[in-house]
Amino acid sequence: MSQHPASDIVIDARHVVKTYDTGTVQVQALRGVSLQVQRGEMVAIMGPSGCGKTTLLNCLSGLDEFDSGTVLVAGHDIAHMPDDRKTEFRAREMGFVFQTYNLLPVLSAVENVELPLIVSGTRPKEAREKALQALDRVNLRPWANQRPGQLSGGQRQRVTIARAIVNHPSIIWADEPTGALDSKSANDIMDLIVELNVTEQRTCVIVTHDPKVAARCHRTIHMADGVIVREDSREAMRALVAAGGGAE
Numbered sequence: 001m002s003q004h005p006a007s008d009i010v011i012d013a014r015h016v017v018k019t020y021d022t023g024t025v026q027v028q029a030l031r032g033v034s035l036q037v038q039r040g041e042m043v044a045i046m047g048p049s050g051c052g053k054t055t056l057l058n059c060l061s062g063l064d065e066f067d068s069g070t071v072l073v074a075g076h077d078i079a080h081m082p083d084d085r086k087t088e089f090r091a092r093e094m095g096f097v098f099q100t101y102n103l104l105p106v107l108s109a110v111e112n113v114e115l116p117l118i119v120s121g122t123r124p125k126e127a128r129e130k131a132l133q134a135l136d137r138v139n140l141r142p143w144a145n146q147r148p149g150q151l152s153g154g155q156r157q158r159v160t161i162a163r164a165i166v167n168h169p170s171i172i173w174a175d176e177p178t179g180a181l182d183s184k185s186a187n188d189i190m191d192l193i194v195e196l197n198v199t200e201q202r203t204c205v206i207v208t209h210d211p212k213v214a215a216r217c218h219r220t221i222h223m224a225d226g227v228i229v230r231e232d233s234r235e236a237m238r239a240l241v242a243a244g245g246g247a248e
Contacts, residue, residue: 016069047223095164154185
């Protein structure tokens with residue numbers, strides 16, 4: 001686990017345990033995971049299917065509960081927040097980007113982007129203005145009134161990113177953000193995420209199976225069987241990609 005001054009740590013997880021009970025067997029998805037992420041860092045999480053990558057992201061972000069351990073996000077103990085407070089905290093401090101986009105098909109692009117603002121109590125007129133600004137940020141304002149079904153996969157992912165950044169969150173969580181995209185669209189999306197990290201100092205945690213995505217992050221956490229097995233620097237991942245390795 002990397003050590004940084006306390007004031008620089010935006011995510012601090014210690015000994016996190018998560019068990020799924022299927023009714024017939026208990027599966028320990030996380031087995032005492034500890035991890036720190038520095039403010040403004042881009043961190044990739046890699047590992048084979050079922051190793052606990054998405055479970056870790058969901059526990060760190062408060063989407064899932066966990067059995068034991070602690071998770072502090074920007075100094076807040078999210079595990080012990082009331083549900084309404086946790087929802088409001090996520091809407092204000094976090095943005096989410098998923099492989100499957102999670103856009104509501106009956107809403108236009110701008111209406112989908114507005115959703116976190118509405119949840120956090122922003123007035124409708126202000127929410128619309130901010131949503132249009134976010135679509136501008138991802139070069140999609142001309143498509144503001146299009147529904148997801150009228151957009152390409154890359155455009156839908158840009159809408160998802162606009163929704164993730166509309167509240168100017170301190171953390172962006174991304175679960176396989178390029179997994180459903182062709183290589184050009186995937187590269188474009190990573191260009192956008194890297195730009196947000198560099199220009200606006202967004203902290204990004206990215207679950208990915210793609211070593212090329214990981215190689216654009218500051219460091220890569222490798223997981224297996226619910227534990228962290230090693231960390232690689234950006235330089236190490238770039239060397240791995242150049243050698244043709246690293247695929248999960």
